[in-house]
Amino acid sequence: MRPEEAYTRLLEFQRETAYLASLGALAAWDQRTMIPKKGHAHRAMQFAALARLLHQRRTDPRIGEWLAALEGSPLVQDPHADEAVNVREWKRAYEKALRIPERLAVELAQATSEAETAWEEARPKDDWKGFLPYLKRVLALKKEEAEALGYEKEPYDALLDEYEPGMRAEELKPLFAELREGLAALLDRILGSARRPDTSILHRHFPKEKQEAFAKELLLALGYDLEAGRLDPTAHPFEISIGPGDVRLTTRYYEDFFNAGIFGTLHEMGHGLYEQGLPPEHWGTPRGEAVSLGVHESQSRTWENLVGRSFGFWRRFYPRAQAYFPELLDVSLEAFHFAINAVEPSLIRVEADEVTYNLHILIRFELELALFRNELAPEDLPLAWGERYRAYLGVAPRDYRDGVMQDVHWSGGLLGYFPTYTLGNVYAAQFFKKAEEALGPLEEGFAQGEFGAFLDWSRRNIHREGSRFRPKALVERVTGEPPSARYLLDYLNRKFSALYGF
Numbered sequence: 034m035r036p037e038e039a040y041t042r043l044l045e046f047q048r049e050t051a052y053l054a055s056l057g058a059l060a061a062w063d064q065r066t067m068i069p070k071k072g073h074a075h076r077a078m079q080f081a082a083l084a085r086l087l088h089q090r091r092t093d094p095r096i097g098e099w100l101a102a103l104e105g106s107p108l109v110q111d112p113h114a115d116e117a118v119n120v121r122e123w124k125r126a127y128e129k130a131l132r133i134p135e136r137l138a139v140e141l142a143q144a145t146s147e148a149e150t151a152w153e154e155a156r157p158k159d160d161w162k163g164f165l166p167y168l169k170r171v172l173a174l175k176k177e178e179a180e181a182l183g184y185e186k187e188p189y190d191a192l193l194d195e196y197e198p199g200m201r202a203e204e205l206k207p208l209f210a211e212l213r214e215g216l217a218a219l220l221d222r223i224l225g226s227a228r229r230p231d232t233s234i235l236h237r238h239f240p241k242e243k244q245e246a247f248a249k250e251l252l253l254a255l256g257y258d259l260e261a262g263r264l265d266p267t268a269h270p271f272e273i274s275i276g277p278g279d280v281r282l283t284t285r286y287y288e289d290f291f292n293a294g295i296f297g298t299l300h301e302m303g304h305g306l307y308e309q310g311l312p313p314e315h316w317g318t319p320r321g322e323a324v325s326l327g328v329h330e331s332q333s334r335t336w337e338n339l340v341g342r343s344f345g346f347w348r349r350f351y352p353r354a355q356a357y358f359p360e361l362l363d364v365s366l367e368a369f370h371f372a373i374n375a376v377e378p379s380l381i382r383v384e385a386d387e388v389t390y391n392l393h394i395l396i397r398f399e400l401e402l403a404l405f406r407n408e409l410a411p412e413d414l415p416l417a418w419g420e421r422y423r424a425y426l427g428v429a430p431r432d433y434r435d436g437v438m439q440d441v442h443w444s445g446g447l448l449g450y451f452p453t454y455t456l457g458n459v460y461a462a463q464f465f466k467k468a469e470e471a472l473g474p475l476e477e478g479f480a481q482g483e484f485g486a487f488l489d490w491s492r493r494n495i496h497r498e499g500s501r502f503r504p505k506a507l508v509e510r511v512t513g514e515p516p517s518a519r520y521l522l523d524y525l526n527r528k529f530s531a532l533y534g535f
């Protein structure tokens with residue numbers, strides 16, 4: 034078969050698979066927002082049927098034949114041409130899919146689904162002993178999966194590579210060590226400061242409908258296309274893309290806490306802006322897909338924190354917030370801005386501020402690595418967890434529920450995933466610095482309601498590239514150097530020394 038013909042067939046086949054997979058995304062969105070309680074059993078069967086179909090397609094031997102016909106062809110000579118990018122990623126996905134025996138895939142799907150249910154039941158009861166066998170099974174299967182996928186240095190890398198292609202534990206270690214040292218020093222200075230924000234103002238009454246209206250006003254002002262997406266309430270906020278023109282956001286509103294609804298929306302909007310900025314003509318191919326979870330998270334954290342928690346942003350929007358919530362009329366802009374940036378070591382990652390957040394992630398990473406190196410037994414996780422929390426954050430959980438059992442990730446088999454959260458923060462600060470070098474200081478523009486220049490910069494440099502480059506290569510291309518902890522530490526030190534006065 035001629036390479037051109039092989040490519041055309043491959044492209045058609047993979048696009049068709051992408052359409053089918055996007056029906057799964059639509060069903061997943063529905064399951065987490067709208068589905069009636071009695072619809073879950075049927076939905077599970079729909080997902081199972083779709084998963085079987087997709088697995089068949091992803092391991093279809095014709096993919097191997099088409100890829101073979103493209104080997105060494107001029108069509109894929111230039112590694113950054115659209116065709117070459119797609120063939121590179123399709124080959125990678127095909128080889129990975131073939132390496133996982135069907136028995137393991139089925140067992141993993143079962144074990145993680147059972148472990149998630151067990152976690153949901155065990156967590157409120159603080160029943161670590163009841164949950165542990167489920168976790169052990171998932172861990173054993175994930176180790177088996179890592180062996181099946183293959184790696185150069187250590188098993189953990191095989192899992193990391195699923196979420197952040199090309200990233201290795203060896204590379205993360207120095208990056209995270211630098212971060213840990215810098216964050217610990219900053220946290221010490223913050224805790225030593227006599228200045229303290231009044232966070233009680235964030236716990237006044239904020240009616241749900243007002244929050245929703247304000248959230249949508251913000252989405253429009255920041256450049257999110259609401260005609261190509263939606264914002265709906267849910268229990269655990271997420272962003273999900275159905276296709277070009279259909280990028281959906283969810284958030285949750287607490288009437289007695291300002292941050293959850295608004296910053297949750299800005300976070301998911303960052304993910305959504307990335308998806309809305311991907312090249313639609315390449316939809317359904319790697320060239321039109323987000324490059325990694327780390328880069329994805331960089332976009333959400335940028336809009337949530339670097340933009341959304343900046344003083345300039347609230348110079349523009351605080352009067353609007355006060356119009357929606359007259360409860361805030363007696364609170365100054367400065368006091369509000371300090372409150373939404375309060376730093377407080379805590380037990381729960383998802384509630385953590387910008388300074389302590391990455392310390393939570395560093396702990397997860399170290400524990401995961403120890404588990405995969407067989408240096409730590411799952412039974413000993415709670416002890417190791419407590420020790421690290423005391424050392425990194427000066428707090429330790431009294432129970433399992435707010436400790437080792439707080440996140441659903443491990444039950445769902447998401448091991449090697451946590452590091453992408455911190456990589457997101459690292460990339461975000463590094464990208465932002467570069468954008469300011471190109472566009473000048475951005476905050477003054479934010480204060481004038483000007484967000485388009487920054488969004489355009491992100492579109493041109495990051496979104497439109499899809500998966501053309503590997504994440505690390507993208508960071509190097511955009512910023513001129515490999516991922517570095519320096520920019521995040523600089524940003525945090527600058528911001529929090531001003532707020533806390535040192």
Ligand code: ZN
Nearest residue numbers: 300304330333
């Ligand atoms: Zn996110």
